[in-house]
Amino acid sequence: MQERNKILLLAAENLLKKDELQKVIALLDKLHPADAAEIVTNMPDDEQKRIFESWDIPSAAEAFQEMDEDEQADIVDLLNTPLVSDILEEMSPDDVADLLGELSKDDANRILASMNREEAAEALKLMQHKEDTAGGIMTPEFVALRKDLTAQESIELLREKAPAAETIYYVFIVNKDNQLVGVISLRDLIISKANQRVEEIMNPNVIYVDVDTDQEEVANIMSRYDLLAMPVVDHEYHLLGIITIDDVVDVIEEEASEDIYRLGGVTREEKLDSPAVESIKNRLPWMTFNLLTAFFAASVVLAFQGTIGKLVVLSAFMPIVAGMGGNMGTQTLTVTTRGIALGQLEFKEGMRVIARQVGIGMVIGATTGILAGLVAYFARGNPYLGLVLFMAMTINMAIAGLAGAGIPIILRILRQDPALGSGVIVTTFTDVFGFLTFLGLATLMIKLLI
Amino acid sequence: MQERNKILLLAAENLLKKDELQKVIALLDKLHPADAAEIVTNMPDDEQKRIFESWDIPSAAEAFQEMDEDEQADIVDLLNTPLVSDILEEMSPDDVADLLGELSKDDANRILASMNREEAAEALKLMQHKEDTAGGIMTPEFVALRKDLTAQESIELLREKAPAAETIYYVFIVNKDNQLVGVISLRDLIISKANQRVEEIMNPNVIYVDVDTDQEEVANIMSRYDLLAMPVVDHEYHLLGIITIDDVVDVIEEEASEDIYRLGGVTREEKLDSPAVESIKNRLPWMTFNLLTAFFAASVVLAFQGTIGKLVVLSAFMPIVAGMGGNMGTQTLTVTTRGIALGQLEFKEGMRVIARQVGIGMVIGATTGILAGLVAYFARGNPYLGLVLFMAMTINMAIAGLAGAGIPIILRILRQDPALGSGVIVTTFTDVFGFLTFLGLATLMIKLLI
Numbered sequence: 001m002q003e004r005n006k007i008l009l010l011a012a013e014n015l016l017k018k019d020e021l022q023k024v025i026a027l028l029d030k031l032h033p034a035d036a037a038e039i040v041t042n043m044p045d046d047e048q049k050r051i052f053e054s055w056d057i058p059s060a061a062e063a064f065q066e067m068d069e070d071e072q073a074d075i076v077d078l079l080n081t082p083l084v085s086d087i088l089e090e091m092s093p094d095d096v097a098d099l100l101g102e103l104s105k106d107d108a109n110r111i112l113a114s115m116n117r118e119e120a121a122e123a124l125k126l127m128q129h130k131e132d133t134a135g136g137i138m139t140p141e142f143v144a145l146r147k148d149l150t151a152q153e154s155i156e157l158l159r160e161k162a163p164a165a166e167t168i169y170y171v172f173i174v175n176k177d178n179q180l181v182g183v184i185s186l187r188d189l190i191i192s193k194a195n196q197r198v199e200e201i202m203n204p205n206v207i208y209v210d211v212d213t214d215q216e217e218v219a220n221i222m223s224r225y226d227l228l229a230m231p232v233v234d235h236e237y238h239l240l241g242i243i244t245i246d247d248v249v250d251v252i253e254e255e256a257s258e259d260i261y262r263l264g265g266v267t268r269e270e271k272l273d274s275p276a277v278e279s280i281k282n283r284l285p286w287m288t289f290n291l292l293t294a295f296f297a298a299s300v301v302l303a304f305q306g307t308i309g310k311l312v313v314l315s316a317f318m319p320i321v322a323g324m325g326g327n328m329g330t331q332t333l334t335v336t337t338r339g340i341a342l343g344q345l346e347f348k349e350g351m352r353v354i355a356r357q358v359g360i361g362m363v364i365g366a367t368t369g370i371l372a373g374l375v376a377y378f379a380r381g382n383p384y385l386g387l388v389l390f391m392a393m394t395i396n397m398a399i400a401g402l403a404g405a406g407i408p409i410i411l412r413i414l415r416q417d418p419a420l421g422s423g424v425i426v427t428t429f430t431d432v433f434g435f436l437t438f439l440g441l442a443t444l445m446i447k448l449l450i
Numbered sequence: 451m452q453e454r455n456k457i458l459l460l461a462a463e464n465l466l467k468k469d470e471l472q473k474v475i476a477l478l479d480k481l482h483p484a485d486a487a488e489i490v491t492n493m494p495d496d497e498q499k500r501i502f503e504s505w506d507i508p509s510a511a512e513a514f515q516e517m518d519e520d521e522q523a524d525i526v527d528l529l530n531t532p533l534v535s536d537i538l539e540e541m542s543p544d545d546v547a548d549l550l551g552e553l554s555k556d557d558a559n560r561i562l563a564s565m566n567r568e569e570a571a572e573a574l575k576l577m578q579h580k581e582d583t584a585g586g587i588m589t590p591e592f593v594a595l596r597k598d599l600t601a602q603e604s605i606e607l608l609r610e611k612a613p614a615a616e617t618i619y620y621v622f623i624v625n626k627d628n629q630l631v632g633v634i635s636l637r638d639l640i641i642s643k644a645n646q647r648v649e650e651i652m653n654p655n656v657i658y659v660d661v662d663t664d665q666e667e668v669a670n671i672m673s674r675y676d677l678l679a680m681p682v683v684d685h686e687y688h689l690l691g692i693i694t695i696d697d698v699v700d701v702i703e704e705e706a707s708e709d710i711y712r713l714g715g716v717t718r719e720e721k722l723d724s725p726a727v728e729s730i731k732n733r734l735p736w737m738t739f740n741l742l743t744a745f746f747a748a749s750v751v752l753a754f755q756g757t758i759g760k761l762v763v764l765s766a767f768m769p770i771v772a773g774m775g776g777n778m779g780t781q782t783l784t785v786t787t788r789g790i791a792l793g794q795l796e797f798k799e800g801m802r803v804i805a806r807q808v809g810i811g812m813v814i815g816a817t818t819g820i821l822a823g824l825v826a827y828f829a830r831g832n833p834y835l836g837l838v839l840f841m842a843m844t845i846n847m848a849i850a851g852l853a854g855a856g857i858p859i860i861l862r863i864l865r866q867d868p869a870l871g872s873g874v875i876v877t878t879f880t881d882v883f884g885f886l887t888f889l890g891l892a893t894l895m896i897k898l899l900i
Contacts, residue, residue, distance in 0.1 A: 032657070034674050155640065162641050169619050169636070169678075186619070186636060190605065191612050207482070223703065224484050226696040228619075228678065245695050246676040249702065253673065256706030257788060263714060264784025264873075265777055272789030272803055279810050283781060284817060290777045291818045294770040295825065301766040308765050312758050315765035316751040320744040322769065323881065326776075327715055327740045327874055331733060334714025338707060339722030353722055360729050367734060368741045375745065423873075424777055431773065 001038060009039045016047050021054055029059050037066035041075075049078040052087075061090030069102045076103065076111075085114040092166065093119065094139040094241075097126035134218050135211040137251065138232040138241030141166045145198060147173045147181060152194035158186070167244050170229040173202045179237040182206055208233050211240055218243055219251045220343045259341055262417065263334060265290070265424045290424055297322075297431035304439035311450050313380060314442055317389055320372060321438040325396040325430030328364060332357050332404025333426050340408060340418045350409045357401035365397025366390070384448040392438035396430060403429040451488060459489045466497055471504055479509050487516035491525075499528040502537075511540030519552045526553065526561075535564040542616065543569065544589040544691075547576035576691075584668050585661040587701065588682040588691030591616045595648060597623045597631060602644035608636070617694050620679040623652045629687040632656055658683050661690055668693055669701045670793045709791055712867065713784060715740070715874050740874055747772075747881035754889035761900050763830060764892050767839055770822060771888040775846040775880030778814060782807050782854025783876050790858060790868045800859045807851035815847025816840070834898040842888035846880060853879040 001009070008031070012024045028036040028051070040048055040063060052060055052075065064072060064087055076084050076099070088096045088111065100108040100123060112120045122140060129135025143165045145154050154171065162168050171189065173182040182202035192201045208231045209218055222230050222245060232241045261269060268282045301308075301318070308314050336353065339345050345353065369390040377386035403426045408418035442449060451459070458481070462474045478486040478501070490498055490513060502510055502525065514522060514537055526534050526549070538546045538561065550558040550573060562570045572590060579585025593615045595604055604621065612618050621639065623632040632652035642651050658681045659668055672680050672695060682691045711719060717736050720729050751758075751768070758764050786803065789795050795803065822843060823836035853876045858868035892899060 032655075032675060034676075159641050162637055168640075186640075187612055190618075190636075191609050205482075223696075223699045225482060226484075226699075228695070245678070245699070246673075249673045249676075249695070249699060252699065252702050252706070253792075256702070256710070257792070260706070260710055260713065260784060260788050263710065264780050266781050266784050270785050272786065272794045273799075276806050276810050276813075279785075279806075280813050283810070284814055287774070287777065287814050287818050288821070290774060291770070291822060294773045295822075297773065298766045298770050301769065302763070305762050305766065308758075309762045312755050312762070312765075313752070315758050315762075315768075316748045316755065318765075319751065319769065319772065319881065319885075320741070320748050323744045323747065323877070324737070324740060326877075327737065330714050330873060331716050334710060334716050335720050335729075336722065338710050342703075342707070344722040349723075356726050356729075360726050360733070363726075363730050364734060364737050368737050371738070372741060372745075423780060427773070427776075431769065435769075 001042060002035075005035055005038050008035075009042055012039060013043065013047070016043075016050070021050060024051060025055055025059075028055075028063065033059075033062040034066040036063040037071075041067055041071045045074075045078055048075060052079055053083065057086050058090055061087045065091050065095055069099055072099050073102045076107070081110055081114050085111050085116075088123075089116050089119050092139050092141060093122040094126055094137065094247075096123040098131070098136075101127055101131060129211060132215045133211065134209045134213040134215065134232045134243060135240070137215055137218070137247050138211070138243050139166045139247075140241045142172060142229075142231075142239075142242040143168055144172045144174045144178070144239055147175065147197070147199040147202065149198050150194065151189050151192040151196045151198065151201065154184075154189055154198055158189075166242065167229050170227075170242070171198075172206070172231050172239055172242070173198055174239050178239055180206060180208060180231055180233050180239045183231070206231065209243075210235070215251045216255050216341060217343065219248045219255065222248045223252070255341060258417070259337060263330075263337060263423055286424075293424060293428040294431075297428060297435060300432055300435040301439065304435070304443060307439055307443045307446060310446060311442070313385075314439065317376060317385075318435055318438050321389065321392045321396050322431045322434030324365070324368060324372075324393060325400045325434045326427040328361055328397045329400035329404040329426040329430045330423050332361065332401050333408060333423060336405045336408045337418050340412055345409070345412070350413065354402065354405045354409060357405035358398050359401070361397040361399070361401030361404075362394055365394040365400075369393035369397075382449060384445055388438065388441045388445060388449070392434070392441055395437045396434045399433045400426070400430045451492065452485075455485055455488050458485075459492055462489060463493065463497070466493075466500070471500060474501060475505055475509075478505075478513065483509075483512040484516040486513040487521075491517055491521045495524075495528055498525060502529055503533065507536050508540055511537045515541050515545055519549055522549050523552045526557070531560055531564050535561050535566075538573075539566050539569045542589050542591060543572040544576055544587065544697075546573040548581070548586075551577055551581060579661060582665045583661065584659045584663040584665065584682045584693060585690070587665055587668070587697050588661075588693050589616045589697075590691045592622060592679070592681075592689075592692040593618055594622045594624045594628070594689055597625065597647070597649040597652065599648050600644065601639050601642040601646045601648065601651065604634075604639055604648055608639075616692065617679050620677075620692070621648075622656070622681050622689055622692070623648055624689055628689055630656060630658060630681055630683050630689045633681070656681065659693075660685070665701045666705050666791065667793065669698045669705065672698045673702070705791065708867075709787060713787060713873055736874075743874060743878040744881075747878060747885060750882055750885040751889065754885070754893060757889055757893045757896060760896060761892070763835075764889065767826060767835075768885055768888050771839065771842045771846050772881045772884030774815070774818060774822075774843060775850045775884045776877040778811055778847045779850035779854040779876040779880045780873050782811065782851050783858060783873060786855045786858045787868050790862055795859070795862070800863065804852065804855045804859060807855035808848050809851070811847040811849070811851025811854075812844055815844040815850075818847075819843035832899060834895055838888065838891045838895060838899070842884070842891055845887045846884045849883045850876070850880045 015024045040051055143161045158168050169186045171184050175181050182204045183206040184198055184202040188201055207225055211232050211234055228245045229242045231239055234240055267286050270279050270282055373386035373390035376389045377383050412418045465474045490501060593611045608618050619636045621634050625631050632654045633656040634648055634652040638651055657675055661682050661684055678695045679692045681689055684690055720732055819840035823840035826839045827833050827836035862868045
């Protein structure tokens, strides 16, 4: 939380202790809704309840709209259904749909039943779309104009429609069947002659997406073409909604966070100020899974106890092979996952990318393997120990390239999140194969080593 | 590259072989400049040169502006100075400044000398600001109005200034000393009465940043308040420029990529289609450093050769301690680094965050340590082996929490990028301490173990 909001939170809590509820609400109303939201969500539940029950609905809705969906869901639990539906009626239908999607079916239905029928229908329609697609992030609150209007008429219409629209800086032009035929910016409308027809000034090469497009691709397109808003159409080019840049900013941050967390083996988002108990609950199942993979790698070492017993120094060199493979695998995984997220990869190139990463791994493995091998040779006076280390590192780092590039690409082909194959999976590969190649080669060459 | 652009690239190259240069240029002119830029940058150098030398300057500039700075720098190398300065004069001064900052001092000065004096001066002024600050990403091409104008007069002025401004959707209001006093959106201007004075309709609580603000914080503020543009002021509130959302989208993607790469131990950005030789050159120094850290961890194992010689099975269990610590450390590092990037951390909370992560590590270490210890006990029939494993895992995972949270927080306090302390540094910690605690405890208790 920002320093200023912390101070305001303390002030608000002091006022609440003195039962000065109206003063708290007056204070919140002076703030940007994003700040009001942050302050309220950091209060105890009963204070949140008191505030929302006395707040005027439009201001409450503005602050509510700025909250994360899980924070919204917590507040919904505190309030009675009629108040919740009053607040939801003030919100953009896409935000309503997102929130209702977070709630239990029963809760969502109860709230929908108590809402104004039109708003409920709009939210329900949006809930049909998958959350992480263009349909899931679009808003139906856009301005569409018929192509035979003049610039002046269009500006008049915009004036009227502005209060209900998410943006009026792009206006979409449709034909009589509501099919998208062009786009015009408010900027262009303003500098056009009053009696020019929009058909003449509009850009017919409008960049749009299909309603089923993945939100990550939506973000890539809007960022690539620097768009403030992009239309969403169905399979017959009917205009269904628009996606605005502020939602795309959220998508980009969300997808980047998700990739970072998954690569780092954090399965569920965890904030720095989350309670420790929650962090432990989040991480423990995954760490228990990690333990299983660690035992799997350990069982490989166990299988070579005889060899290690004959030459104990192998136990000092084997973590080098596994560790270098792990680092190589993590690097490759990072580059591949990020490349997929930024749209650099096409399916048919998958094999080429994997082959290239295997090659890179082999070259880096051989180069660092020579260094490591020489150190081992000079340290122990046995050239074959160096040779085994060199060979194992070369092979294991090629495998690191294979696993680091192959796992995310296969996940992508299976239409799963490529970042799911987080570092732990890749390092299990490199641990297992690292121990296997190094101790296996040592076993084969044991007579030359001792 | 997108499929469509690949086909267009092939078509363009065929036309060039037949010397149909004008047809290629006509083709490029029909595309969105971002697509034209992508196609041209994927051509051989001599073809790029031919195209730029025959392209009309405004179209060439539009495509040029869409390229990365390193792609731009490559093209600058191909063209003669007068042509380069003609193109640069058509571009936004902030983009010119960014490009010139990429070039050698000599090249930049030569180009500046050949540019129109006014444009050169503007670019030079912007080059004073650090690249990753508000000053480094702002544009001076904004519309500022005096507060005594009417809505109608403002719209007229906007009409005039629109072609040269980066955005006209936010208009900034200044006093006679050019100090920022308010903001008004074009949307609000349009729905106001014609004779209302902007002073009455403007929002005086304008959200702005200081010119030295870090670009990551700029992005956090604009995303938090859903702004399309934000004003940048100097220390006396003089309006210097604005930052537009499309630049912030680039910043968010760039910062997220940087964090992802650094956490994954990739020191320099690497694209999936980068040539293998380049990837190897990028990664080799870092992997050689990794090798050093791996030898450091190996030397710890080497120090305990006597103990392992007495009880070889220790060599199978020791990677479990190191590996679990490594995973825990990576998780903690990920959560901490992302938390810092998203502005969740304040300095004075640093110690509390570290303490919490140490606690989390200890609890998860003890829990998974009990499991691992039981397995070891039942597998080997010796309860003390289980006890050593349990104790080593608890200690090492507490250390993982310490290193995973402490390293990025210390880097942050030293004003370095927290993500610099990438996974490799943290896993070196957890490897060294994992081997040290496990083998150290085993050495102390060796009589009970064999």
